[in-house]
Amino acid sequence: MRILVTGGAGFIGSHLVDKLMEKEKSEVIVADNYFTGSKDNLKKWIGHPRFELIRHDISRPLFVEVDQIYHLACPASPIFYKYNSVKTIKTNVMGTLNMLGLAKRLRARILFTSTSEVYGDPLEHPQKETYWGNVNPIGVRSCYDEGKRMAETLMFDYHRQYGIEIRIARIFNTYGPRMNIDDGRVVSNFIAQAIRNEPLTVQLPGTQTRSFCYVSDLVDGLTQLMEGTDTGPINLGNPGEFTMNELAKAVQELINPEVQISEVENTPDDPRQRKPDITKAKEVLGWEPKVNLHEGIPLMEDDFRQRLGVPRT
Template sequence: MRYGSTKKILITGGAGFLGSHLCERLLAQGHEILCVDNFFTGSRRNIAHLLENSRFEMMRHDVTFPLYVEVDEIYNLACPASPIHYQFDPVQTTKTSVIGAINMLGLAKRVKAKILQASTSEVYGDPQIHPQPESYWGNVNPIGYRSCYDEGKRCAETLFFDYHRQHHLSIKVVRIFNTYGPRMHPNDGRVVSNIVLQALRGENITLYGDGSQTRSFCYVDDLIEGFIRLMETGPEVTGPINIGNPGEFTIKQLAELVINITNSKSKLVYRPLPPDDPRQRQPEISMANEALGWQPKIELRQGLERTIAYFEKYLNEHA
């Protein structure tokens, strides 16, 4: 640690949806932030308001190449996280997860930094256990269209635990469930941004399958709180730990709630279900509750109202 309680913290993928909120929160705590992003899915818009802060530094860099910096902690968030983006260049997606993890773990080993890996509920695949506890090994197709992301993240977890066992590295692994909020990429194809934008534009709202598949939606502020609490735990807490909201909703319920909030005239239309799309997704969060004292606080309607306000402003600026 540098001086007092101030830490120099590296956040890869720091200009992304989650990364920008994490940068903001840690800056508010008084830390120095090195934000690294290659801007494949991240945006300068997300961090523009932070650039004048003397404790914030932005570096354009791809984590598939080594990085030589001096830091106290590392949050490894770099990787496209929506199907549209991670399927655009699936080989690069796997490289980002696997080689990126190797490079960040190597950096953490060299500078003796604590390191957190942003993993995903996608490691559970199309689950046969519901809700999904951390002990569940998953039901994943290793050769499908989503595998570049699912298996890349699974391999990254393997690397983290091997570095922990072999090199005694201080690691934290968090499995993120569906997260939403301001600064979501408008064209990422994710269900919340898709439905909100279609509703605001008065377009038909596209549901896949019959809309009965379920997701659990966690507001971004709650998720970031979970990240920081996990990073602040002692070496005995490694994870993996599920961070997500256990409130389960069908996609059709989500669409109807968005229509209600926006007073949209949009109609629901149905399309075939994409391959390997999970039927249900719900986190079992007793470990987060016990180890971190964490549970989500923002209800879906409240979080959607904030998210809709963000996208209304975005559409007005890009009209």
């Protein structure tokens, strides 16, 4: 089995590669342009006979011979996906078209990592896969959430029109070791701030909620979805829901009780609430997350302390 992972040098992608490489018969090819990812995340596999790393931007066609495609390439942190919004759209739309073209030529199964952001600022809570969402089509987040929605449309049209085997995961906020230290997402920000003894920046109002999934759980969900028979979309996330005020308190308690918490301005269109309904994942895949936030934060803290060079005192 030869498997392509686009975006495999990123946070989730590199953990997925670790899991795929554990299977002795798998060969893994990663294609990544290193916009938010890094070779460092894959250093243990570089030089391995079953592993190949290609610098490639998926908004251009890619010619490789594989049996399965995990299509993850796309900046995921709001700061990075807004940085060059037109490029984010090209990555989602042209990139997904290119990967579907590859899947069509090879008759390969393709899994796309969509997002809870397709639900926008959801009016249904928790979110089921049947909910169509509440998305601003012209806002600063649209390059990402509308880009992912268009990519889901392309996936289903290739499936209906050409019989391509597709899998769609709608991933909710995921955290863990190897996130970029200055990634800008909330869990990595708070952990880095707590270790550096800088105020935790809670964006107002602080009552907005998210549900945080530990990366090993998420990766198990992705491989189970790929190996199963359901096209999805299937929500993959941890239903444990926290306000940003609660998250800041948890990080303060677990990492640095002395650290201050400060309130800062938010960005436009920030979703006010988000929690996955994972009934479908449980029924169809037999999947549910195992690691809760209070267990996951210390695991991520170890990795951040090591990279920041600040040991526990």
